[in-house]
Amino acid sequence: MGHRAEPEHTHPDDVPVQAVFAALADPVRLGIVRELAGSPEWERACGSFDVPVGKAALSHHFAVLRSAGLIEQRDDGAKRVNRLRRAELEARFPGLLDLAVIG
């Protein structure tokens, strides 16, 4: 596998709530967040989500989720794996993740 850039992250503390709303306003991104909420941390590779979009669009959606402080990613061999930033989000926006997952 070739080199690829490390994913850039933004901590929830540095994210305005409007950006989180925008990230969660999209059905694909909301679906990813909901799937991650039901999965152990670092277990879901980017390719493992059942989404109706192509690779380039999916890559964009993950970038939006990172920049809104919702997810963290790291490379694990050939895979890029994900975790929901549950604790950090809960500290910054109490209750928001539950609303997104249940609502």
Place this chain on the structure above:
Amino acid sequence: MGHRAEPEHTHPDDVPVQAVFAALADPVRLGIVRELAGSPEWERACGSFDVPVGKAALSHHFAVLRSAGLIEQRDDGAKRVNRLRRAELEARFPGLLDLAVIG
């Protein structure tokens, strides 16, 4: 003043959280919600908000806020006045309004 159609409303109970996120993802709409949160009910006319958009765009933004269950409107003489659906929203999406206003 001519006749105009009564505004159509959607109750928060009938709104998926994704639609609320979409409504609050826009800076003009988030600004209106924040101003309403600081105003007594039915006191703010549509023309009283300090927003950088024209009349048609503003009318669209109010329609989005109504259909997301965020606001209620009624005509009061020549004015259309607004209230935030605070109690209904709190019952359906606990804590969300506070996050939007503070965040």
